[in-house]
Amino acid sequence: MFLYLSKLLPLFFYPLGLACVVLIIALITMKRRPRTSVFCIILALILLIGSSNGWAARYFVKSLEWQNTPSQLPNAEAIVVLGGATRSAFLPRPTVDLQEAGDRVIYGAQLYRQKKAPYIILSGGRIEWFGKGSSEATDMASILTSIGIPSEAIIEEPNSLNTYENAVNVKKILEQRGIKKILLVTSAIHMPRSLLIFQKQKIDAIPAPTDFLVSYGELQELTSTPKAAILNLIPDTDNIHNFTSALKEYIGLVIYRLRGWL
Numbered sequence: 236m237f238l239y240l241s242k243l244l245p246l247f248f249y250p251l252g253l254a255c256v257v258l259i260i261a262l263i264t265m266k267r268r269p270r271t272s273v274f275c276i277i278l279a280l281i282l283l284i285g286s287s288n289g290w291a292a293r294y295f296v297k298s299l300e301w302q303n304t305p306s307q308l309p310n311a312e313a314i315v316v317l318g319g320a321t322r323s324a325f326l327p328r329p330t331v332d333l334q335e336a337g338d339r340v341i342y343g344a345q346l347y348r349q350k351k352a353p354y355i356i357l358s359g360g361r362i363e364w365f366g367k368g369s370s371e372a373t374d375m376a377s378i379l380t381s382i383g384i385p386s387e388a389i390i391e392e393p394n395s396l397n398t399y400e401n402a403v404n405v406k407k408i409l410e411q412r413g414i415k416k417i418l419l420v421t422s423a424i425h426m427p428r429s430l431l432i433f434q435k436q437k438i439d440a441i442p443a444p445t446d447f448l449v450s451y452g453e454l455q456e457l458t459s460t461p462k463a464a465i466l467n468l469i470p471d472t473d474n475i476h477n478f479t480s481a482l483k484e485y486i487g488l489v490i491y492r493l494r495g496w497l
Contacts, residue, residue, distance in 0.1 A: 245486050249479045250286035254279040283475070286482075289467030290457060292474035295481045297449045300423035303430065303442040311352045311441060312414040313390075316343040317401050317421040317429060318359015318371030321378065330381075331374045336422045338446035340375050343420045344384050346443065351418060355379065356408060358392040358401045370394075398429055398487075399496045402436045415439055422446035424480055428487050431497045448477050 246252040261275035285291055320339045322332040333340060343355050357379075359371030369377075370393035380386055392408060395401040409417070416439045421429050423444035433440040457467050491497045 245483060248486060249482060250282045250475060251479070254282045257282070284470055286478040287470035287472070287475040289471065289474050292478040292481075293449050293453055293457065296424060296477050297454070299427055299481055299484055300444070300447055300449055303423070303426045303444050305444060308346070308351060308418060308441065308443055310350070311416040311418045313354040313356050313409070313412075313416075314343050314346050314352045314418045314420060314443075315356045315358060315405055315440070316340060316375060317398070317419075317425070318357070318375065318395070319422075319425075321371055321374040323361075323368040323374055324377075325368065331377050333378065336446050337378075339420050339422060340378050342443070342445035344379055344382060346418060346420070347384060347388065354388055354390055354412075354414075355384065356390045356392060356405055356417075358395050358405050360394045360396050360400075362396055398425075398432050399491065399494075401429070402432045402438065405433075406436045406438055409438065416441065418443045420445060424448060424484055428484055428491065428497075431488075432491065435497055448480075 247256060257275045257279045261272040261279070264275070265272040316339050320334055320336040322328065322334055324331045343357075346352065347355055357372040357375045359375065361368060361370045370391070372391040372393040376386070376389050376391055379389060390408060392401075392404050395404050405417075409415075417433075419426075419429060419433055419440040420443045423446060426442050426444040430440060430442050456463055458464060488497065
């Protein structure tokens with residue numbers, strides 16, 4: 236039940252969901268309380284315009300992504316790649332596809348080939364209401380073996396349904412194999428929460444973020460020319476998606492801290 240509510244309830248705090256709720260209130264109060272209705276419409280516009288412009292979205296995302304900027308990574312005993320990077324091979328897909336976060340899988344393979352660690356632990360299950368099929372760990376393993384990573388170097392953890400379970404279940408594998416230090420691979424926007432959860436489990440995790448949505452290039456674009464500065468104020472669906480992704484992480488930090496998982 237917690238898993239279901241943790242996916243459902245935050246939707247009403249995201250810009251799009253909250254704007255929809257506010258607009259419904261505006262419709263209900265339009266006849267009897269026109270001032271309330273007008274206020275709700277203005278609030279919905281502020282929510283949508285504020286979260287869908289490039290300035291707000293990029294700096295909001297940057298506040299998370301740049302907390303663990305990449306540096307020269309040391310060697311470790313295992314590379315842990317968190318799920319959320321694949322789409323299962325349901326028709327008409329011929330094979331497993333990578334999502335936007337698929338950089339996690341590719342980066343894990345690159346670190347392995349750089350001999351940063353001898354094992355890659357893939358952590359991720361399959362939430363039942365997102366469709367049946369193989370676990371995210373198995374999907375990631377199929378991608379890795381298809382690009383030449385030996386199967387004996389891959390360890391699957393197919394039961395986790397959220398980041399907390401990732402850490403708990405990976406810890407069991409580490410203890411069984413006597414592994415002390417890991418490189419933690421996940422999207423940069425997801426790294427602050429993930430790292431805190433793994434550290435809470437007393438895991439010596441070194442952040443290895445990837446899948447950056449905001450780089451110096453994207454920030455420079457905002458002020459490169461007056462035209463660019465103005466154009467980045469125009470609402471854009473990519474911006475509202477990125478803003479929502481960052482907001483999701485901040486909400487997750489609050490909820491996980493209340494649960495004692497951080």
